[in-house]
Amino acid sequence: MTSADRAGARREAEHAPELRAAARHIGRRGLLTATGAAAALAFSVNLPGTAHAAEADARRIGEDPFTLGVASGDPLPGSVLLWTRLAPRPYEPGSGLPRARFQVRWELAHDARFTRIVRRGQATAHPELDHSVHVEVPGLDPDRVYHYRFRAGAWVSPAGRTRTAPRPGARVGELRLAAVSCQAYHDGYFTAYRHLADEDLDAVFHLGDYLYEYAVNATGGARAYTDRRLPAHFNRETVTLEDYRLRYGLYKSDPDLKAAHAAHPFVVTWDDHETENNYAGGTPENDVPPEEFLLRRAAAYRAYWENQPLRAPQRPAGPDMRLYRRLRFGRLAQFDILDTRQYRSDQAYGDGWQTPGPQSEDPSRTMIGATQERWLLDGWKDAATTWNVVPQQVTFAQRRNVPTPDFKLSMDAWDGYPASRARVLEGAAAAGIENLVVLTGDVHVGYAFDLKADFDDPASRTVGTEIVATSVTSGKDGADKPANWDNLTRANPHLRFYNGRRGYVRVTLTGERARADYRTVAAVTTPGAPVTTAASFVTEAGDPGLEPV
Template sequence: MSPFNALSRRGLLLGLGAGGTVLGAGRQALADPIFADYPFQLGVAAGDPLPDGFVIWTRLAPKPLEIGNGMPSAPVPVKWEVASDAGFGTVVRSGEAIARPELAHAVHVEVEGLEPGRPYFYRFNAGRERSATGRARTAPALGSAIASARFGVLGCQAYEQGFYTAHRKAAEEELDFIYCYGDYIYEGRSSRVYNGSGGTSENPRQHFGGEIYSLDDYRRRYAQYKMDTDLQASHASAAWFVTWDDHEIDNNWVSALDQDGVPPEIFALRQQAAMQAFYEHMPLRRSAFPRGSALQLYRKASWGSLLDLNLLDTRQYRTDQPCNDRWASACAGVDADTAQVLGQAQEAWLFESLNRSQAHWNVLAQQIMVMDLDRKEGPEPGYNLDTWAGYRIPRQRLLRHLRDRRIGNTVVLTGDEHQNYAGELFLDGREPEGAPIASEFVTTSISSSGDGQDQRADGRRYLADNPFLKFNNAQRGYVVCDVTAERWQTEFKVLDKVSDRGGTLSTRAKFAVASGDARVVSA
């Protein structure tokens, strides 16, 4: 029997006879389908807000972890509504999208014609079923003066290593938007034990299946993550700007290279599957539609005249990590003049974007630490070579551009580290000269690396050995940024544990940057 087993053959035929629409090459869309189970089990999401609208997303999956996801091999119509009130008394936009099997029955609707700088509510209907309601705020009008912005930063959410309590807490913050820096899923096989830099512990839950390689594998992994109701609440609370890091495809991948030395043409097949699944599950615009093993992810967003948000991709165009990517090391490859982090095209785009910006704050929303943190004990330096510190020439090119073009009020937002950091950026952190060029805030993980602790021994050493570093913490959580024209404040919110759902949230620290002064100070 078909996995769409609750829809009888007679009912299907009657439904198609009563108004099924021919779509594409002879395929018919089901009219008023009856689902085997609730089809909106993966929730709803919004993303990439503009002054006149945003993307709204859902995916039909009555049986999310089964082959075929409980859906027929046919397009299915999905109705959508956007309202100015949570009760949908005033529906301002509505329409119908087609959930296609080629995209795992995901839909991406680019809603337009809305008013700037205000909240809206959205939902979907398919057959007799209705989704949960999501909330999203449109961006302020381009160039408009706004008093403040309040947004969240989060990412690194290894499903196995902890519960998503931080997402539930973030959903209660009433944020203007959320920036997710990546590592939305993790590609590894199921494991009962976590053994990493944070120590060894038993995982509170497990992945379904082994390491993921195929499109079906990646779809199932996203479905497992998205079935988490705390993650669904976080998505439904605000529009997200999403980027990726490495685990959406494979640990520490760059360009056409993976950590296992797989031939590039073979790895490209895995990239293609992973990129399609990423697009299928993220609230991205059509401009990010994957093309083989490539996906256009870097882009710019504005929040009135207060913020320009430059969303970067530090994986797809980067050259290989030097020194065989050895931890806390250095070698001649760190100074390679052919090294790239952003790639030539993205770097040129970023520099032009910064040059033309009229915003009060310029934000680099990206994945890997820009601070050249010395992580090796003793007099000889050693770096995390999967960060900008392993790419000295492109790192200096970026910072020189900020300095020489006098692009002030630049704040870098980073993830990947599974720890919180706050610090200042200099051309050479070992020999800092003059005032800092920019400020950087690194956000810890939602769950990756387990419960964590207030500060690890290596974190205490980093603070002692790197004077530009102002704060370090190794707990789980997220960041809230409160921004005005006069001041940027970053609040580090942490949980005492993620090994069960009852973790307690607290503010661990607040740090601020004054307009015109890149120094990071305790707030």
């Protein structure tokens, strides 16, 4: 980093509070929505109040408002989080509803027919939150399946299925989860989600790129619709709050994605495309003023929270949102969900594949920020679980692009932040973490890595496992052996598996082992492809390292 770069970084850090204050008052500037009043309502408050909008009678809603389905998320031992959003016309600004509050009733039951109701209540769908509803239901039994649904006027939502987590000290025999990432609507059909909905799972971990900011043309890109046309406002990059809200309406109306959300609780974290490609902290991909980017980030973060099954502590304040958090499933597994975008240093030498050097290897560089890093390492000190799982976004293991001395590394992944990666691995060792599993998305391929104490020495000790989920659609159909398969496998002896098809990873944890099944589909540019298991690996508790099954 040059002295000019350092000076620029210092100036940005000095003015960060001012920029965030400006973004919190975005409505006064009228930069990200069609009207300043709408922006003020969206950003100047954390929870809408009764003064902001009049209440309307839900019985007057004339079209099905549950077009985006239902979802649940972040399971706790005695609580579930339920989500829906009223959107009779999700492809239109305002989703076909007036700027008014609506009362939404909800029910939670032991059975799918709702004959044994456990809890019921009422929540308000505020226009300031785009008529989304987040209901935290307390007082439930741990480790139990529940069924839920919503009502607005005469309309009844589809039913969803969720479950609570086991109590902290419980002995859990088995935990079944899936990891997914990268679902570009314009690159194909969400076929993988249809198969994932049929899996027997305790939770789904979404590792980022839930949507893409890129334009979607009238025929849905690679979906090549012949029976309908998408509105022209999708055929532009998302920048405004309205843009992001509409884009979620497009994505979440997909029937396969709705089926997966209704079938399983989701645990979500973002990567870059929910806001903008390859952004780093407050630094945008392109050369725009920092305050302008933070305004865009505030819009993206607001729409993300509105459209995901997230709890109240994750509600954003302007351009800031604490997404990293911790979940435990009895004595079997602790999940430390990371945010590798909001707090990272800017990429060294640009954000592509570059030769590593002093700038990327600067020990002050961070992938997750000092506060999140302390939170992660301190949480490991108190962990009392067999498995410590880290769901996060970008490739953690070293990944050289060629097996020659002139190799390059991805500056957007942990390879661009090696000192930050070293601190994480040293923290795991200091805390006595024996069974470290990193869950990763981002790269549109399936990888299985052994994590090494020294990646430059293939004979060094294996200290953990990284399981990388391929994309749901991004990259279109893909191939079993991508063009760089030979170079990457030869350059990285700790890379145990590499496949370029679309799909997801199913992970089963027991007290003795972790098993990863790489589930893939042959095509996403046409709907309905069957799912197969491309490969399976296990790592034994107390003996890090992957072995094929």
